[in-house]
Amino acid sequence: MARLIFPDGTEERDRAAVAAAVAGLGAQLRHLPLPGGGEIDALLGHDQLDAAGQAALLAAIDAHVAGWLPRDSYTARDLAEFHAHLPGLDELRRKFASIHSHPDDEVRYILTGTGYFGFVATDGSQSLLEVKAGDYLNVPRGAEHWFTLGADPRLKAVRYFATQQEWVAIPSVHRIDPALVPA
Template sequence: MAVLNIPAEKRQIRDTAEIKAYLAALGLGYEQWEPAQPLPESATAEAVLAAYAADIERLKAEGSYVTADVIDIKPDTPNLDAMLDRFNKEHWHDEDEVRFTLAGHGQFYIHPPEGPVVGVEVGPGDLLVVPRGTHHWFDLLADRRIRAIRLFQDTAGWTPHYTGTQAEVKVAALLAGAA
């Protein structure tokens, strides 16, 4: 279940309906999904996509997504830190970033044009849709693990466009000061 963090306000939201409403006001989508059948964590990507086929097909129709895959990041993933360096700096994309978390945890930071940066901590069952053009960044949490279904509007995948604002550095300093 997601947790919404608003560091500048020292506020946290845990209620699912409140999280969904807050994110919707920012233009983001949030849902919680259950598999059509229970899946072991070791399930193949094909089995995962089959188990969530109805939800995936619905999203494809709603958002013009053309493909879906499964990404599996673990603490022992080769070149993990270099991979994270692509995600953990503020950027935006030409297409939506759609992630459904199957296992592990991550934190999406959303930097709206107006208002404070918002952290969305996702875990198993959480679907987050970050619309194209939205300034954001992502980092793993302490378990350094995430397995997720990704949906794409372009078969070439997404390309990050970095903002260079260093918003992620400012938020990290704010969080460090609160610790």
């Protein structure tokens, strides 16, 4: 379940309060638990899936979210997989560690593991949202944010694209508050 972390070390864990705070930042946080057991669990047990495994997992997730996430709300989706043995992981961590925005929404459905999305409010204050399995986050276009992994980099998430599958990151003038580096 998501929690929101503030630079002074305090945090919000209440689901409704976290969702409301995220909404106040202009983003949308929802939660759809993953089904336990079965094919999805078996596939999520692998750090790195081959192409057939990725396709099977995406198809199973498509079926799981159907009716909850309208098929016409996105034009493409793919699977992002991070783990300790991912080639270029350190380089990816450096690339992620900067505040930016996009001309398109950034939409993620977390399948397993832990990820962090940082937000910059309109008053310049920052907060860090920890997301876990079942969390669905839509960071709207233009919203300043960053993404990072924790000490344990394992994460699988579906990325949904509304208009285009690759988009540019527009750098921000803001710098990440060092107090918001995940432990």
